[in-house]
Amino acid sequence: MMQGRREAKKSYVLFSSTFFFFYICFLSPSSAELTDKGVNFEVLALIGIKSSLVDPHGVLKNWDDTAVDPCSWNMITCSPDGFVLSLGAPSQSLSGTLSSSIGNLTNLQTVLLQNNYITGHIPHEIGKLMKLKTIDLSTNNFTGQIPFTLSHSTNLQYLRVNNNSLTGTIPSSLANMTQLTFLDLSYNNLSGPVPRSLAKTFNVMGNPQICPTGTEKDCNGTQPKPISITLNSSQNKSSDGGTKNRKIAVVFGVSLTCVCLLIIGFGFLLWWRRRHNKQVLFFDINEQNKEEICLGNLRRFSFKELQSATSNFSSKNLVGKGGFGNVYKGCLHDGSIIAVKRLKDINNGGGEIQFQTELEMISLAVHRNLLRLYGFCTTSSERLLVYPYMSNGSVASRLKAKPVLDWGTRKRIALGAGRGALEFGKAANQRGAILDWVKKLQQEKKLEQIVDKDLKSNYDRIEVEEMVQVALLCTQYLPIHRPKMSEVVRMLEGDGLVEKWEASSQRAETNRSYSKPNEFSSSERYSDLTDDSSVLVQAMELSGPR
Known part of the structure; x- marks a missing residue:
C-alpha cells in the first residue's frame, strides 16, 4: 500500500512539472x-x-x-x-x-x-x-x-x-x-x-x-465627404431609404452603447467608493523630529497608524470633546481598543521640547486611580496622546444615564471617590514634607545639605540661597502670593529678591502672631473651603436627578 502511494505521488509530481513546463513554454x-x-x-x-x-x-x-x-x-x-x-x-x-x-x-x-x-x-x-x-x-x-x-x-x-x-x-x-x-x-x-x-x-x-x-x-x-452620384430617381430613393435606415441603426446602436457605458460606469463608481471606504489610503505627515523619545514603556505611534485606527478621525468614533482637544475611539491592528486624544492649538504649546516635557510628567503620574498613558504621536503639525479605552465611560455619564443607578451603587461610587481623594491627599502631604524640610534648612542656614555632595565646595553659596528663596516664593500656598514669571526672571537676575523675600517673611510672621491655638490659618480655611465645595458638588451629583 505504501508503495502504491509513492507511485501515485511520483506521478503527481511528474504531471505537475510537465504542466508547469508546458505553461511556461507555450x-x-x-x-x-x-x-x-x-x-x-x-x-x-x-x-x-x-x-x-x-x-x-x-x-x-x-x-x-x-x-x-x-x-x-x-x-x-x-x-x-x-x-x-x-x-x-x-x-x-x-x-x-x-x-x-x-x-x-x-x-x-x-x-x-x-x-x-x-x-x-x-x-x-x-x-x-x-x-x-x-x-x-x-x-x-x-x-x-x-x-x-x-x-x-x-x-x-x-x-x-x-x-x-x-x-x-x-x-x-x-x-x-x-x-x-x-x-x-x-x-x-x-x-x-x-x-x-x-x-x-x-x-x-x-x-x-x-x-x-x-x-x-x-x-x-x-476634409469634405465624398460626393455620391446617382443615375436615376429610383436608385436615389432606394439610396435615401438605405441611408435613413443606416442612420437609425447607428443612432440606436450609439444610444444603447452609451446606456451600457453609463450603467457600467455607475457600477464601477459604486464599487470604487465601497472599496475606497473600506481601504482608506492614509498618509504620514512629515515627522521632522524622528528620533526616539525614551519615556519608559510609552509607545511611539506613527500618524498613519492612528489615522487608520480611528478611520481617519471619523466623527463616528468621536467619544469626547475637551478644552485641549477631541478624543476618538480607535482599534489597532492587533485588536486593541484605544482612545486617541488629538490635541489642538499645538502652535501655542512650546514646540517639540515642551511636548516631550509634558509627556515625561504624564508618564510619571502612575497611580491606580489615574488612567495610564499608553503612547503618543508627534509630527510637525500634530500632537496625539494614546490611552486605553474605558468602555464604561465616565462617572458623570453613568450618573446621568438611563436606567437610573440605585442608591447602593451610588454609595460605592462615593466610597471609591473618597478613597482616591485620600490617596492623593497622602501624596500631597509627602510633597509638603519636602517643602517643610527645605524651609527648615533655609532658616537654619544649612543649605549645603541641599547641594549635590559631588560638587563639594565648587558652588556659590549666595547664589544657592537666592535660588532657594525664589523657589520658596514660587511654592507659597495661595497663588495670589506667588510671583509672576517676569518677577521670577528679575529676581534670578538679582533685582527685587530682597524686597519680595522680606515681604513674604513679614506676612508669615503676621499670620503666626494673629493665629490662635486650635484655629486654622487663612490658607487652611481656604483649602477646607475648596475641598468642601468640591465634595458638595460631588454629593449633589451622586444624589441623582433633581
Missing part, C-alpha cells in the same frame, strides 16, 4: 517578454527611455532595471497579458531627449508626452510601432523633421506634434494614412506644400512658410 505571456539573457525586453526599452530623459520631479523613480515586470511602474499601462500598452507622462517637466528604444515597445498603442521640455529629434524608430493609435508630443522642444516612418504605423489615428520647433516639409506619405482622423502640425517651422489629402481634421497654422497670414484655405479644416 501559454505564459511572460515567456515572450524575455531576451536570450532572461531580461524583459520592454524593461530594457523603458530604461533606455528613462536614461535619456531628465526627471526633476522623480515621477519615473520606480522604473527599476532589475524588475521583471514594468506594469507596476508609474506612467505605464499594461494589457491583461502583461504587455506595455501606454506610456503617459504629460506635464511632468521632463527634459532631455526621446530615446530610439521606444521602437522596441512593439505592443505600444498610446504615447502621451505633451507639455514637457523634451528636445532633439523625434526618433524614426517610432514608425516600427504597428499597433500605435495615439501620439501626442505637442508643446515640447522637438527639432528636425517629421519622421516619414510614421506612415508605417498603419493604425495611427491621432497625431499631435504642434508647438515644437520642427522643420522641413510635411511627409507626403501622411496623405496615404486613411485611418488618420486628427493631425495637428501647427506652430512649427515647417515648409513646402501641404499634401492634398491629410487627416479628416488637420491644422498647420502657425508655420510662417506655409501659412504666413493664417487665412489660407489649406491651413486647417475638415
Whole structure:
C-alpha cells in the first residue's frame, strides 16, 4: 500500500512539472517578454527611455532595471497579458531627449508626452510601432523633421506634434494614412506644400512658410465627404431609404452603447467608493523630529497608524470633546481598543521640547486611580496622546444615564471617590514634607545639605540661597502670593529678591502672631473651603436627578 502511494505521488509530481513546463513554454505571456539573457525586453526599452530623459520631479523613480515586470511602474499601462500598452507622462517637466528604444515597445498603442521640455529629434524608430493609435508630443522642444516612418504605423489615428520647433516639409506619405482622423502640425517651422489629402481634421497654422497670414484655405479644416452620384430617381430613393435606415441603426446602436457605458460606469463608481471606504489610503505627515523619545514603556505611534485606527478621525468614533482637544475611539491592528486624544492649538504649546516635557510628567503620574498613558504621536503639525479605552465611560455619564443607578451603587461610587481623594491627599502631604524640610534648612542656614555632595565646595553659596528663596516664593500656598514669571526672571537676575523675600517673611510672621491655638490659618480655611465645595458638588451629583 505504501508503495502504491509513492507511485501515485511520483506521478503527481511528474504531471505537475510537465504542466508547469508546458505553461511556461507555450501559454505564459511572460515567456515572450524575455531576451536570450532572461531580461524583459520592454524593461530594457523603458530604461533606455528613462536614461535619456531628465526627471526633476522623480515621477519615473520606480522604473527599476532589475524588475521583471514594468506594469507596476508609474506612467505605464499594461494589457491583461502583461504587455506595455501606454506610456503617459504629460506635464511632468521632463527634459532631455526621446530615446530610439521606444521602437522596441512593439505592443505600444498610446504615447502621451505633451507639455514637457523634451528636445532633439523625434526618433524614426517610432514608425516600427504597428499597433500605435495615439501620439501626442505637442508643446515640447522637438527639432528636425517629421519622421516619414510614421506612415508605417498603419493604425495611427491621432497625431499631435504642434508647438515644437520642427522643420522641413510635411511627409507626403501622411496623405496615404486613411485611418488618420486628427493631425495637428501647427506652430512649427515647417515648409513646402501641404499634401492634398491629410487627416479628416488637420491644422498647420502657425508655420510662417506655409501659412504666413493664417487665412489660407489649406491651413486647417475638415476634409469634405465624398460626393455620391446617382443615375436615376429610383436608385436615389432606394439610396435615401438605405441611408435613413443606416442612420437609425447607428443612432440606436450609439444610444444603447452609451446606456451600457453609463450603467457600467455607475457600477464601477459604486464599487470604487465601497472599496475606497473600506481601504482608506492614509498618509504620514512629515515627522521632522524622528528620533526616539525614551519615556519608559510609552509607545511611539506613527500618524498613519492612528489615522487608520480611528478611520481617519471619523466623527463616528468621536467619544469626547475637551478644552485641549477631541478624543476618538480607535482599534489597532492587533485588536486593541484605544482612545486617541488629538490635541489642538499645538502652535501655542512650546514646540517639540515642551511636548516631550509634558509627556515625561504624564508618564510619571502612575497611580491606580489615574488612567495610564499608553503612547503618543508627534509630527510637525500634530500632537496625539494614546490611552486605553474605558468602555464604561465616565462617572458623570453613568450618573446621568438611563436606567437610573440605585442608591447602593451610588454609595460605592462615593466610597471609591473618597478613597482616591485620600490617596492623593497622602501624596500631597509627602510633597509638603519636602517643602517643610527645605524651609527648615533655609532658616537654619544649612543649605549645603541641599547641594549635590559631588560638587563639594565648587558652588556659590549666595547664589544657592537666592535660588532657594525664589523657589520658596514660587511654592507659597495661595497663588495670589506667588510671583509672576517676569518677577521670577528679575529676581534670578538679582533685582527685587530682597524686597519680595522680606515681604513674604513679614506676612508669615503676621499670620503666626494673629493665629490662635486650635484655629486654622487663612490658607487652611481656604483649602477646607475648596475641598468642601468640591465634595458638595460631588454629593449633589451622586444624589441623582433633581
